[in-house]
Amino acid sequence: MDITYSPVTELNLLKDLQDRIGYENFAEGFGLTEYGDLSGLVAGWSDDPEFTGRLIPFAQATGGGSFYALWKIDDRADLATLPVVVFGDEGGQHVVARDLRELFQLLGFDTEISVDWDSAYFYRDEDEPHTDGRDEYVAWLDEHFGLAVATDPDAVLAVAQEELGKRFADWAGPFLP
Template sequence: MDITYSPVTELNLLKDLQDRIGYENFADGFGLTKYGDISGLVAGWSGDPEFTDLLIPFAQATGGGSFYALWKLDDRADLATLPVVVFGDEGGQHVVARDLRELFQLLGFDTEITVDWERAYYYRDEDEPHSDGHDEYAAWLDQHFGLPVAVDPDVVLAAAQAELGQRFTDWVRPFLP
C-alpha cells in the first residue's frame, strides 16, 4: 500500500487501485490528486486560513475541474470519517457524503457529479457504458469495505445533505467571494 499518498488508509488503498488501473478509469471524471493541495480553494473560494485549514482537497470530481475535499468539522482523529464536500468548477459547494466510504459508493455509480449553486447530483443514462475499470472497482469496494456501489446516489446525497448540508452552508458562507 502507498502510505506516502496520505494519512488516510482508505485513500491509500484507493491510490493503489488507481495506480493499477488508471486515473479516471474506474469512476467517470474521478481521480485522486495531490492530497491536501489547497490551490483550487484559494483560487476559487478563499485563501483565509480559517477556511483552508478545515478542508483537505484530495481528488478531481470532474474532468472540468470540480474537486472533492474532506471537511474537518471537528477534531476527530479518523479522517476517513469526515464528511466529503464538492466544489464545482462553475460554482457551488455541497456536502455529498457523510464519510469516505459513502463517497466510494457514489463513485461506483460511475458518472461525473454535476455541481451547480443549488445542488449536486449524479446522473447517467441506462445505456451509458461503464468505465473500463468499473467492475474491478466494484470488486475492490466489496473486498475492502464490504460495500456495494450506489444504485441510487440520490439516497446517499440526501442523507448527507439532511445531516450536514445546512451546517456546511452556514460554515462556508462567510468565505464565499
C-alpha cells in the first residue's frame, strides 16, 4: 500500500486501486488528486486560512472541475471519519457523505455527482454502460470494507444532509461569496 499519498489508510488503499486500474476508470468523473491541494479552494472559493485550514481536498468529483474535500468538523484523529463535502465547478457546496466509506459506496453507483447551488445528486441512466473498472471497484469495496454499492444514493445524501448540511452551511457561509 502506498502510504505516501495521504495519512488516511482508506485513501491510500483507493490510490493503489486507482494506480492499478486508472484515473476515472472505476467511477465516472472521479479521480484522486494531490491530497490537500488547496489551489481549487483558493482560486474559486476563499483563501481565508480559517476556511482552508478546515478542508482537505483529495479528489476530482466531475470531469468539469467539481471536487471532494474532507471537512475537519472537529479535531478527531481518524480523518476517514470526517464528513465529505463537494464543491461544484459552477457553484454550490454540500455535504455528500458522513465519512469516506459512505462516499466510497456512492462512487460505486458509477456516475458523476451533479452539483448546483441548491443541491447535489446522482443520476444514472440504466442504459449507460458502467466504467471498465467498476466491477473491480465493487469487489475492492467489499474486500477492504465489507461494503456494497449504495443502491439509493439519494438516501445516503439525504442522511448526510439531514445530519450535517445546516452545520456545514452555517460554518462555510461567512467565507463564501
